[in-house]
Amino acid sequence: MDLLEAIRHNLLSPAPLFFALGLLAAAAKSDLKLPEALYSSLTIYLLAAIGFKGGAAIQEAGLGVVWLPVLVAAVLSAAIPLWTYPVLRFLGRFPASDAASIAAHYGSVSAVTFTVATGFLANTSVPYEGYSSALLAIMESPAILVGVLLGKMTEGPGNPGPGSSLREVLREALLGKSVVLLVGALLIGFLCGKSGLEKVGGFFVAPFQGVLALFLLELGLVAGRRLRDLRRAGPFLIAFGVLIPVVHGAVGVAIGLTIGLSPGGATLLGTLCASASYIAAPAAMRLALPDANPTLSLAASLAITFPFNVSLGIPLYHEMAMRWSTP
Amino acid sequence: MDLLEAIRHNLLSPAPLFFALGLLAAAAKSDLKLPEALYSSLTIYLLAAIGFKGGAAIQEAGLGVVWLPVLVAAVLSAAIPLWTYPVLRFLGRFPASDAASIAAHYGSVSAVTFTVATGFLANTSVPYEGYSSALLAIMESPAILVGVLLGKMTEGPGNPGPGSSLREVLREALLGKSVVLLVGALLIGFLCGKSGLEKVGGFFVAPFQGVLALFLLELGLVAGRRLRDLRRAGPFLIAFGVLIPVVHGAVGVAIGLTIGLSPGGATLLGTLCASASYIAAPAAMRLALPDANPTLSLAASLAITFPFNVSLGIPLYHEMAMRWSTP
Amino acid sequence: MDLLEAIRHNLLSPAPLFFALGLLAAAAKSDLKLPEALYSSLTIYLLAAIGFKGGAAIQEAGLGVVWLPVLVAAVLSAAIPLWTYPVLRFLGRFPASDAASIAAHYGSVSAVTFTVATGFLANTSVPYEGYSSALLAIMESPAILVGVLLGKMTEGPGNPGPGSSLREVLREALLGKSVVLLVGALLIGFLCGKSGLEKVGGFFVAPFQGVLALFLLELGLVAGRRLRDLRRAGPFLIAFGVLIPVVHGAVGVAIGLTIGLSPGGATLLGTLCASASYIAAPAAMRLALPDANPTLSLAASLAITFPFNVSLGIPLYHEMAMRWSTP
Amino acid sequence: MTATPHPMRLVTIVCEALARDLLLRLARECGAHGATVSPASGVGATGERPADIEEGANVRVEFVVTPETAARILERVERDLFPRFACILWESDVRVLRRGKF
Amino acid sequence: MTATPHPMRLVTIVCEALARDLLLRLARECGAHGATVSPASGVGATGERPADIEEGANVRVEFVVTPETAARILERVERDLFPRFACILWESDVRVLRRGKF
């Protein structure tokens, strides 16, 4: 299957199409909207399911196999803001706090993008390391911490106000709801193993892809409403939101292959590097770097990078992984 | 299986019984109620699932087969208000706006009634055209537009106020949330086809009948609270709510058989004609014909016609279809 | 499998681990929380599913088999407050209204504890009477009525205020949402039988264990927030919350075996006796005995007895049932 | 047509969700012709009342009423609700359109 | 820096959720710079409006505005909403910080 065929195949599957439906409905100002509680409930379901399945896979694979990729993933998440920040600050001429906040979003990861990628691999029958969601879990927080440090270093002195202390940021990065759920469910999956997964498979496995499709409908609606913000964001940020994922995707794929991941696993690591957070990072940045404009980072990650990744990006990273793995 | 047996069989299945439970709980003033978000979430789920499955079925059947029934269904939906309106206006002595609003409700359709009918056919092993939900999707809007035109034509001049312009009504009829979801999911199902349906079947197919049962519990609760309104509505509307579905059901079945639908498919077309909207139409009418009393139309469609259809109506339309199809 | 092994096995399954995750997250003051609508929706789902399955099992077993256990269970539920009340009043030195309220909580039952117990039996391949959830349904209300009577008898005269009349309490005990749903679904299951259960099994059966796990996450969060209240409650109540379930569990198991239940069924009856209500009883007591402090009863039942039962209690009652049933 | 507002009282009560029906009945008995109910969570003397389990949640109920009805509601709330439920009440002066409704 | 509050009007409208968008547009046309919308259920002359199906629910919309804007909103609501929707309105005097926003 060549790249074009893979892209077509990926686009004509339920998840990206429901995202497109949401985008269109928002653009046409339809009154379609999902209740807030459904949005949070689907998020909770997806994170718990991803974590649980990953934990059960870690138990099967053994910790001896998993530690190296996990360590590498953590380092990647912390490192990405270090080069993304100067790009935004000096090429994009963003204020320090905005540059730091956007950099943190792009170092952190998107669980939904990851999930679309696993669906893509499953549909094209490409095997991948079952424990890959451990990489997802580990990559959420480091970038957030680094982003906050970058922002604080450059912030002038002055009354920081309540909630902006480093301790509170650490708390938000490590005890924020998405991290707690993902890591908690991972541990539970690890402790229960395969037999536990079987018990709850009728809920956490069988309906998963369909729930994801419904969630993407909602994300499309949210992204559609953000499209207006993009005009204010300017062309630099739009280019950034498309190009930087390709760079990060290539880096992730290459490093993944280097440390011995399968092409499927390397595709997933590339996708994680390429993806940008829109759940954990926005909340943490809003509290830690109040001067940063949340509209910019959310528009970039949700209305540009996310659709790019789920439509073209994932097949592209997979293509890279296939080419670079054949000797 | 004769008619009585079919009715008994239909009544002793989960969906109608949960509806009855809701009715009884509301009548007994129990504090049982479903959270608002659950109601909207179930609606969204049902519409997305119905649309998706129908779209996949259209792809299998081919557009060449589907166009005629779809066209006929659209015409039926637009035509029904044309005779229902004078009945209400001159026999029932309703004011023009109420007559127009109720006529629109009865020309439009109820997705849940349709779904109970497909369940009935499945349980009695009667085959039907898989693409039938395309008929459901097409029949929502035409009646609403015709109803609004009927109401506006007879409305005296005067300040229409914001939101009552024809453009806004068109928008509500074509971009209202139920139409967008149903048509959007239909398109997605059509593009993804059977392989797409398999991916999301664990969510959109396997739990479907159970979700429907839970939704009917809620509808029963809502209908139960509407029962009080019925007394105000008077005996004419009650008789109307029982007799008009039988007439429309017969018309739908006969026309369905004429254009070559299977007895199962004709049963579904009959059910659609007989059913009355309580999701899309009420919202559109409230905005377009503010003088119409929403209590009347909602009580008739939800507290009379809906229970009649899901208990006695569906087996009856099926019986018609069986008799009239045997040569 | 000996007791320790059974406990380990029970603890390392998804439901108790998700409860522990919730407890920890609440203790660490994470911002993880489930939307209110999800909590109510999961409750509704669990009660409807439990009732439906139980009803279908009653139909299979036949009413002739079921009546005796049901009668015994009702008597047990009414009797438990009769001895629990003096223990709390005279040993624990609680005011009359608090003693009555707590006694009612412990005579009534916890549907979730029951469900964890059925999961435990299924995982350890111990058969049990399918109609056992009829016992759950019957045991909710009697204790509430007895508890209210105990509280009212000792209450001084005075203005009772609206809502505290015996009629309103009866209404709350018999028409409260959990009773209506459980009993209603039981009846529906009974009417539909096995064929009905098959239709809705993809919703009410397959995802059940997983939904339960998610619900326990929420319960853990709620219980975690209640832990603070425990300090105010004092050591007597903590001891009570651990010891009284063991006593009631033993009584339930012994009586269950006596009336001819299988060891699995006796385990379930023991679990029901040992469990304390935190859905039906709190609401009823708040209305009927306003002087009783709701914090005490809810902290005891949700933050002590519930975790004790789902971790250690259930394997213990099962061990009792196994030992006492072998001649 | 000019919109001239009429003086009226707004009585706001925040209390346990369980007391909702009692409160509405009580106010109707005092002469209130309507009520608006919103969900709420809260902190107060009886601790935190998070909204996640309904039993623990608050409701916030508003009555727009005449001064006489307001006085009656205050008295009944003080007598019937305060001793039994976690509850607070405040009252303020507002102006309404369509005085006849209240 | 001392926080000195400025007098302003608070206009609160409770109406059918369906009228939400019309109301917001209308108020913007009258000069309101913002609005706060909360979910609500209610009882009134047109019966109970339970929140469980959105079509039947109410919204509670608040506008903090200058007295002139308030007068304009009252007039438009009386003319455009009252005849068509179940709806009530009240107005009161409040003090705000940052007068420039309103």
Next chain:
Amino acid sequence: MTATPHPMRLVTIVCEALARDLLLRLARECGAHGATVSPASGVGATGERPADIEEGANVRVEFVVTPETAARILERVERDLFPRFACILWESDVRVLRRGKF
């Protein structure tokens, strides 16, 4: 028993849901003994804040407090919240029962 209401201040703040905990802490430090929190969405200078993703939603927080506490809250909100969060505040005069609670 007659219900005689006492004058008090009602401070209402609408702000990003993220600022909820900071705001409650801040008000407690100023002397507020309680608070009522309702969900809200809104439109204002910083654009629309739809309620569907919690990060974007507003909360509406009410404090019934003494005039002195109100002044302190206003100052702290002006200093600590206004520069950092989308936020508005208004204050009005109310009368309460059970003055001792506030």
